[in-house]
Amino acid sequence: MNIKSTLTSSVALLGLSAGAAFAEAHATTLTIATVNNGDMIRMQGLTDDFSEQHPDIQLEWVTLEENVLRQNVTTDISTGGGQYDVITIGTYEVPIWAQNEWLVSLSDGMSEDWNESDLLPAIADGLSLDGELYAAPFYGESSMVMYRTDLMEEAGLEMPDAPTWEFIREAAAAMTDRENDINGICLRGKAGWGENAAFLTAMANSFGARWFDEDWNAQFDTDAWSDTLTFYLDMMEESGPASAANNGFNENLTLFQQGKCGMWIDATVAASFVTNPDDSDVADQVGFALAPDNGLGKRGNWLWAWSLAIPSSSNDVDAAKTFISWATGQGYTELVAENEGWANVPPGTRTSLYENEEYLSAAPFAQMTLDSINSADPNDPAVDPVPYTGVQFVAIPEFQGIGTQVGQEFSAALAGQQTAEEALANAQRLTTDEMEAAGY
């Protein structure tokens, strides 16, 4: 290689790197905080599509466990840290954080083809404050009954589409075969506001119970709560697994996939796990039904949506809106379907998905998911009127603490350390104290 060609190539290289540096300097970098859920991880894998469309926006991902993420993001937003441009939060945080003016409204500035009116009304309601949308749902979920069709048949029973609690209890007892390690029903028992407190709050709604009356007085001393907890404890004693007080979503998922549960009432997102033949021993023997009711007009199902929002401390709101428009738009649904199949499309956010024949035939749980989501109303969750929003939670900042403590009381009752009456008395006392201290 002579001197001239060396010089030429050096200059060319310099030019290239200068060009790259220029592009880099003009690129916007978005830091996205997200949770480690299957759908979110899939989105990370598909971001090449976004980068091709928007080469001027670079993405950096921070994936964290739900509670760690919440702590990280809360610290960042409340101190105006500006470390994150897009955050993944749930239905619980959105109204509270929007009230604190921590979130940017998404009611304008989104891409033109991002169709807000296509969002499922129940989900959009849960993510709005005073009619303005503050987070875009990435996937939505409710809860429903997942049951073993073979065990149900052996027991000589037929699961209705909309069962009652009484039927669930009978079926659970009929399916239980402890000698063969089969438990009629697996339910959450692990303490936590997002674990057993979520399940029991949703269940209590269908028993006519509520957390607070319209004056924010705790209601654990009512008959409705007593009926709820006693029913839950009795059913778990008759037909639940051993050490149920330690079981959360993942533990029950494991039990169900191993064929040790006749029924499991939990998040609709579990449907794709239990029907996946790679992980589940019972993949082709699973049926679905709506969460049970007691004939009082409310079902025991919840409503949750993992959603993308922009913290008000972000420095790149426009780029963040561009990204959210891509990730939660209809185009993304088609992208996932193209790459991973229709069954893996993030469910529960858009009406159009449930009108798509290809999706309906690929996902056997689609209709049940939609019906479950539609039957939950975060603005009117209980039989009696309540002063709060939220189906399986109370959308006030204090609820994380109170919900977890109440969950611990219920968990202790399930472990046999105290009676239902004692657990409810303790729950009533601690909730009243905390609410008084918080100034309600």
Next chain:
Amino acid sequence: MARAVSTRKKLMWTGLAWFFGLLIFFPILWTFLTSFKSEGVAIADPPVWFAFDWTLENYRAVQERSNYPLALTNSIVIALGSTFLGILIAVPAAWAMAFVPGKRTKDVLLWMLSTKMLPAVGVLYPLVLLAKWLGIMDSRILLVVVLMLINLPIIVWMLYTYFKEIPGEILEAARMDGANLKNEIIYVLTPMAIPGIASTILLNIILAWNEAFWTILLTTVSAAPLTKFIASYSSPEGLFYAKLSAASMMAIAPILILGWFSQKQLVRGLTFGAVK
């Protein structure tokens, strides 16, 4: 006869040591095995020990999704940086407390230790605001300083205990031979305390390596160490035990290897004191 008893005793103790050794090692072994299983096999009941299709799929998935080299580099820089900075400050402090104690030395020592009892979250907001004001959020230097401050009481206490065992007369002799303070610390005290200093360094590297409160809360991407790397594989909704195990193995491997090679020094430093 006495010989037989002693052999039996020896055997018994060896057996017992092996039993506890394996018991303590078991979680690491299980994590290692799980990291080569598919997610389905990872939760199989009864558990599958060795007879499964070994796969590197989890390691591939973890490599693909996360920036492991960056997390590893950050962990190394933060752990070593905070430890050596700590040692630099703690050696003179421990020397002063051990050899020229004042009336309140004991109180100072206790007060230093009492700072460890402060719930970390109590100083979270002041620290975040300070870091933000200084513009050093998500930087290695912030974590080096914070972890050094957190571990400083332990470093000072450990060094103080080792230094206390060194007879003051030796230092006195050095002084009589004309050594000044700097020479006394560098040429007399430090060589005698090397096993103690070495085990202090090792223990503090391990503590800094495993610190998972500040390292997760004060970082986002560029300074995120291995603790944040592992935290990203924990999931409340979905079973990713095999991937979590692979991520854990990748995170603990460096410290495991370091511990393996330096176990003699570590044990000696922790059990025999400074000058025996």
